[in-house]
Amino acid sequence: MIVVFILGTQFYDVLIFLPVLCENVLCESGVLLLYSPSFPFVSVQSMDVQADVVLLVDGSYSIGLQNFAKVRAFLEVLVTSFDIGPNKIQISLVQYSRDPHTEFALNTHHDINAVVKAVRSFPYRGGSTNTGKAMTYVRERIFVPGRGARDNVPRVMVLITDGKSSDSFKDAAAKLRNIDVEIFAVGVKDAVRSELEAIANPPADTHVYEVEDFDAFQRISKELTQSICLLPPQDLRFSEITSRSFRATWTAPATAVLSYLVRFRKAEDITGDYVSLIVPGDTTTSILPHLFPVTTYEVNIFSQFDKGDSFPLTGEETTLEELSSPRDLVTKDVTDTSFAVSWKAAPGNVRQYRVTWKSLFSDETGEKTTQGDTTATVLDGLTPETRYQVSVFAVYGHGEASSKTIVVSDETEKTMKVTWQPAPGNVVNYRVTYKPQPGGRQLLRSIASDPDEIHMYNVADFSFLLDIVDNLNDNLCNSVKGGVYEFGSKHSIMQKCSLFECFEILLGYRHRL
Structure with missing residues (x-):
C-alpha cells in the first residue's frame, strides 16, 4: 500500500495502495491522497453580501486525480472567504464531465463548516468535457427556486476547466448571462482562452483567469474572491456629451457601497495619470469636466467598500468637436445702404460662417455665408436710416454652433440687465466687458x-x-x-x-x- 502526502502544494513519493474505496477522502484505484491546502486565506466575511454562487467544476479524465485534489483545495479557500448563510452567500457545487452532477444545491448547506466538509469530500467522477451541457444544467436545475435560488439576489457562476469543450457552449453561456448570471471562468493548462472569453461576462480582465498549472491556483484566489464579493457597478453609459465634458452614469451593485471612484484619462495615453473623482455611494452619475475636444477617454468606475475597491467597470467615450460662437462682432464703414461686419474666429474646424440681419423697424431680413477662414464681410442693399440686428453663427462639419445670444433688459438711465446662455462644463466665472457704442x-x-x-x-x-x-x-x-x-x-x-x-x-x- 502506498500513500501520497500532499503538504501545502508539494507531493511526496509515499504511496499506500488500499484494497477498497475510502469515505471522505479522494480515492481512485485504491490510492489514498491526503492533502493540506496552503493557499492564502482571503476573508470578506464582515461585508453584508448576498449572492447565490454556483461552482461548476470540470471533473473530466484530463484533470487527473492529483490535480483534482488541488482543485478541491482551491475551492476550500474560495468558499472559506465567503460569509455563508441563508440570508447571506449561498454556495452550490456542480461537477461535470460527460454529464453534470449536483454535489450540493444552494439550499443544502447553511454554514461554512458544512460547505467546507462537502467540498473536502466530493468524489472525482471522470469523463468527457461537455461544458455547454453543464451550463444548461446549471440554468435549468440549479438557479431555480426549488434548489434555493433567490429573487433579487446577485447570481454568480465560477467555471473551472482545464480543456476544450466537447460540445457547443456559446448559446448555453449566453442564456445564463441573459438571466443576469455573472460568469467567471478559470482556465488551467490547456484551456482555450477564446472559449473562456466567450463564456465569461465582459470585461475579460476581471472575469477570465488563466493559470499555467494547478499549483498556481493560489495566485488568483484573492482576485477571484474580490471579483465575486466586491461587486463593481454595472451598465456604464454616457450622455450630455459636449466638446469639453460628458456625463457618466452607472447602475449600483446589489450590495451597499460606501462611495464610487471615477477615474479617466485619454485612451491613447496608456501610461498617463488618471484624473480621479469620488462620488457618494448614493449617487450613480458624474460629470467628467475639463476635457479636450474630439478626444477619446478611458473611464473606470470602482465600487468602494470597507474591505477595498471592486474591479472597475470600464468604458470609452469621445468628446465632440468644439462648437462655439464667434466673438467681438464689430460694424464699421457705414454708408446709406451698407456696412462692414467683422468678428473674431470661433474655435475648432469652422466650415463656414452664416451672417444674418434683420431690421428693428420693419420685417426686412437677410442672410449670407462666408468661408470658414473668412471673418469679415459687407452687408449691402440695406434701407437707409435703419437700425439692424446682426448675428454671426459658426457652421461646423456636423452642425451649427448655437447662438450665445445676449439679452439686454431692465434698462435705466445708468444700468441695464444682461443675460446669456450658459457655457457647457464647470464654468468658474464669466468676464463681461462693455463700452459705449456710437450714438x-x-x-x-x-x-x-x-x-x-x-x-x-x-x-x-x-x-x-x-x-x-x-x-x-x-x-x-x-x-x-x-x-x-x-x-x-x-x-x-x-x-x-x-x-x-x-x-x-x-x-x-x-x-x-
Missing part, C-alpha cells in the same frame, strides 16, 4: 449745446413726448431769441412758436408732426 446719449451730447439740463431730453419713445412738451417749449423758445442754428445755418424764427413748429425747423422735416 445714444454720447451722440446727443456731441450735437446739443450746453448746458445739458435745458438742451438734452431722454424719453423712452415718441409716446412720451407730451410729458416734456411744456419744459422743452419754454427752453427752446426762450433760447432762440429771434434766431436758431440748424446744421450750422442761422434761420429766423418767431419769438413765440409752438413746440412742433420748432421741431420742424430743428429736425429739418418738411411736414408738420
